[in-house]
Amino acid sequence: MSDPLRDALRRNALMTDVLAEGYLPSTDSALQTRIGEAMRGVARRRRRHRYVLGAGLAAALAVALTMPSRAPLPGAPALPPPVPVATPAPTFLIVTTAAAAPVFETVSTSTASFLEVVRTAQLIGPLERLRDEELLATGGVMGLVGHPGGVRRVIVTTHVQHRFLE
Amino acid sequence: MDVRAMTRGIREGREDAFDAFYSGYADRMYRYLLVSSKGDEERGRDVLQDALLRVVRHLPPLDAPEDLWRYLVTIMRSSLVDQFRRRSRNPGSNVASPEPVDRPEERANDRMYALLDDALAALPIDDRRILEQHYFQGASQAEIAGRNESSLKGLAMRLSRLRRRMRDFILEGLRRE
Numbered sequence: 534m535s536d537p538l539r540d541a542l543r544r545n546a547l548m549t550d551v552l553a554e555g556y557l558p559s560t561d562s563a564l565q566t567r568i569g570e571a572m573r574g575v576a577r578r579r580r581r582h583r584y585v586l587g588a589g590l591a592a593a594l595a596v597a598l599t600m601p602s603r604a605p606l607p608g609a610p611a612l613p614p615p616v617p618v619a620t621p622a623p624t625f626l627i628v629t630t631a632a633a634a635p636v637f638e639t640v641s642t643s644t645a646s647f648l649e650v651v652r653t654a655q656l657i658g659p660l661e662r663l664r665d666e667e668l669l670a671t672g673g674v675m676g677l678v679g680h681p682g683g684v685r686r687v688i689v690t691t692h693v694q695h696r697f698l699e
Numbered sequence: 700m701d702v703r704a705m706t707r708g709i710r711e712g713r714e715d716a717f718d719a720f721y722s723g724y725a726d727r728m729y730r731y732l733l734v735s736s737k738g739d740e741e742r743g744r745d746v747l748q749d750a751l752l753r754v755v756r757h758l759p760p761l762d763a764p765e766d767l768w769r770y771l772v773t774i775m776r777s778s779l780v781d782q783f784r785r786r787s788r789n790p791g792s793n794v795a796s797p798e799p800v801d802r803p804e805e806r807a808n809d810r811m812y813a814l815l816d817d818a819l820a821a822l823p824i825d826d827r828r829i830l831e832q833h834y835f836q837g838a839s840q841a842e843i844a845g846r847n848e849s850s851l852k853g854l855a856m857r858l859s860r861l862r863r864r865m866r867d868f869i870l871e872g873l874r875r876e
Contacts, residue, residue: 540835543834543835544812544815544834546834547815547819547830547834548811548812548815549726550834550862551815551818551862551865551866551869552726552730552733552866553862554859554862554863554866555740555863555866555870556729556740556744557726557729558721558725558726558728558729558744558747559721559722559725559726561725564725564747564748564751565718565721565725567748568717568721568748568751568752568755569714569717569718569721571752571755571756572709572712572717572755573712575712575755575756576710576711576712577712579710579712580712
């Protein structure tokens with residue numbers, strides 16, 4: 534061993550012993566215990582975080598993979614049946630369907646009037662398919678006022694008891 | 700245990716890795732902090748604890764001892780600066796500013812060893828001779844006790860007293876800087 538290295542080692546030994554006369558962390562078991570506990574806590578949190586992250590990713594992956602072939606949930610609540618809407622009995626030419634359940638209102642007219650006016654904002658297939666001329670030719674229908682997309686007024690004669698549903 | 704296994708072991712919370720780290724680096728860190736905090740032992744201990752906590756919380760996996768030491772020095776400097784700021788906010792505190800952050804460990808070590816030489820030189824000649832015989836000439840305590848016609852126990856106590864005196868001298872030297 535070379536002299537400079539030997540001298541360095543001896544000086545280092547003296548320095549170590551000199552410093553060891555006071556506080557030395559390597560002999561501080563309380564500090565070592567405290568830091569060791571902190572390390573274990575950090576490692577636990579790191580593991581838990583990794584586990585949660587992994588579980589989340591796995592769940593997301595599973596959902597993504599099974600989504601296309603997924604059946605409805607067995608416990609899912611059934612949709613309520615559709616509320617039946619009372620529709621008047623057809624007494625005249627049926628130009629709409631009951632299933633469409635159109636919203637309409639009867640416009641009040643003079644008691645002396647021989648017309649009944651029904652107003653609706655809906656456009657329903659059969660009526661659309663009919664031309665004004667055809668409506669007028671079906672009997673009872675005296676006129677149709679309005680335009681496609683807007684409020685229509687269907688005017689029918691009163692002696693035929695009906696409502697013209699649109 | 701090599702640095703690679705040690706740093707990964709600490710991240711996994713392994714006891715053996717932490718023990719290896721603590722026994723291998725805690726004293727070295729404290730010595731560095733003693734110089735950096737200008738011989739303030741209380742401050743050195745506080746900063747050491749703070750730095751060790753930061754290490755176990757954030758230590759990345761490292762492969763080489765020099766990388767680990769460089770990381771530890773960075774952490775210690777950061778802890779020193781933080782502690783200086785904390786104490787500066789306390790109006791009653793009287794704390795020296797930390798060493799310049801770019802001071803390398805070599806310089807700190809050089810300073811410590813220079814102070815060690817000064818402390819040795821400041822001792823009375825008989826005391827210095829005993830220390831030199833024991834530490835530099837490799838004489839055993841029994842041999843030195845025989846030469847000085849003293850008991851082994853008496854010599855051990857004398858050596859301890861001399862080392863304490865040198866330690867005080869070194870710390871005082873650091874405080875004066």
